[in-house]
Amino acid sequence: MLQDAVATASDQTETAAAAVEATEQGNNGAPAADAPAASIEGLDGIKIRRRPVTGPSVHHVGPFQFRLENEGNTPRNILEKIVWNKDVEIWQMKEKMPLYRLKGPLDNAPPARDFVAALKASYDRTALPALIAEVKKASPSRGVLRENFDPVEIAQAYEKNGAACLSVLTDSKFFQGSFDYLEAIRNAGVKCPLLCKEFIIDAWQLYYARSKGADAVLLIAAILPDRDISYMLKICKILGMAALVEVHDEREIDRVIGIDGIQLIGINNRNLETFEVDISNTKNLLEGERGQLIAQKDIIVVGESGLFTPDHVSFVQDAGVKAILVGESLIKQEDPGKAIAGLFGKDISPVSSA
Numbered sequence: 001m002l003q004d005a006v007a008t009a010s011d012q013t014e015t016a017a018a019a020v021e022a023t024e025q026g027n028n029g030a031p032a033a034d035a036p037a038a039s040i041e042g043l044d045g046i047k048i049r050r051r052p053v054t055g056p057s058v059h060h061v062g063p064f065q066f067r068l069e070n071e072g073n074t075p076r077n078i079l080e081k082i083v084w085n086k087d088v089e090i091w092q093m094k095e096k097m098p099l100y101r102l103k104g105p106l107d108n109a110p111p112a113r114d115f116v117a118a119l120k121a122s123y124d125r126t127a128l129p130a131l132i133a134e135v136k137k138a139s140p141s142r143g144v145l146r147e148n149f150d151p152v153e154i155a156q157a158y159e160k161n162g163a164a165c166l167s168v169l170t171d172s173k174f175f176q177g178s179f180d181y182l183e184a185i186r187n188a189g190v191k192c193p194l195l196c197k198e199f200i201i202d203a204w205q206l207y208y209a210r211s212k213g214a215d216a217v218l219l220i221a222a223i224l225p226d227r228d229i230s231y232m233l234k235i236c237k238i239l240g241m242a243a244l245v246e247v248h249d250e251r252e253i254d255r256v257i258g259i260d261g262i263q264l265i266g267i268n269n270r271n272l273e274t275f276e277v278d279i280s281n282t283k284n285l286l287e288g289e290r291g292q293l294i295a296q297k298d299i300i301v302v303g304e305s306g307l308f309t310p311d312h313v314s315f316v317q318d319a320g321v322k323a324i325l326v327g328e329s330l331i332k333q334e335d336p337g338k339a340i341a342g343l344f345g346k347d348i349s350p351v352s353s354a
């Protein structure tokens, strides 16, 4: 039933993981027709299915029975694939580290750094979009971006050369990222606030990210209903973390503008279903009344993906962004820190502009 599928952020996980497990085990021959529908497609503007149906239909031909692929238990695009995998991963991680064990140590943890203030300070200092530089080893669309990958060295180089904040990919299966990278960067004395770049679908992940040193998290509108975004924003506030709420199209941006407590909207120029990158997406989404409303609400817009040159940076700045999130164009250079000056067309490191 559809209303069953729209569970709260936390109880979705168990159900979803069980569904994925049942699917992977072949469901012991139980026909899908008897199973509850697990898709929440179309609800609250979400385009992807948050979890597979519990098993493909059984088809009978004479004495044989077989299952057809692609009848609900096969992800239709990379985003669905990532999210379905994440469901199972979270379920396993929660077993090892239940919420009550995560929460306790957080009371004595150093407070989160102010991600939003760091972006504003950088913009005021440089009059250029504040840089969130991404520590990104690989991606589903581009494969391995950097063989010789030392996350701490890269983070320090980004900081030294003017990044306001850092984004650290933590998904291991699709991005070769790690929570250990986040923790190591934090423990190495990097002062820039850190964004945990994850596919967050369960509130447990917010506590886990904080426990590993995150100062901010990514919430992707394509995979989260409005009520989950609102709920997670409240938890972020309690934990002292900022949330970068990411959108890709008009429907998503209009949804999130209406949610209370949004400080940062990321416009992803990459379509996460097709991998197509088009930086004019940022401009298109900020045109007209929508851009004015965002400015009135004092929301900072972050332009994400596909930014390689000073012209690209000017283009999105003219469209209204005050910050940019950049991975590939920096990480692929021999010296990712020095690549920052190439991206902006000038040195933006704090020392040189002081």
Ligand SMILES: O=C(O)c1ccccc1NCC(=O)[C@H](O)[C@H](O)COP(=O)(O)O
Binding pocket: 078, 079, 134, 136, 139, 140, 141, 142, 268, 270, 272, 275, 304, 305, 306, 307, 325, 326, 327, 328, 329
């Ligand atoms: O980068 C991908 O291939 C990708 C695929 C599926 C989901 C998300 C993906 N990337 C996350 C990002 O949005 C980027 O890492 C980030 O915006 C930086 O983009 P870029 O500067 O183009 O590396």
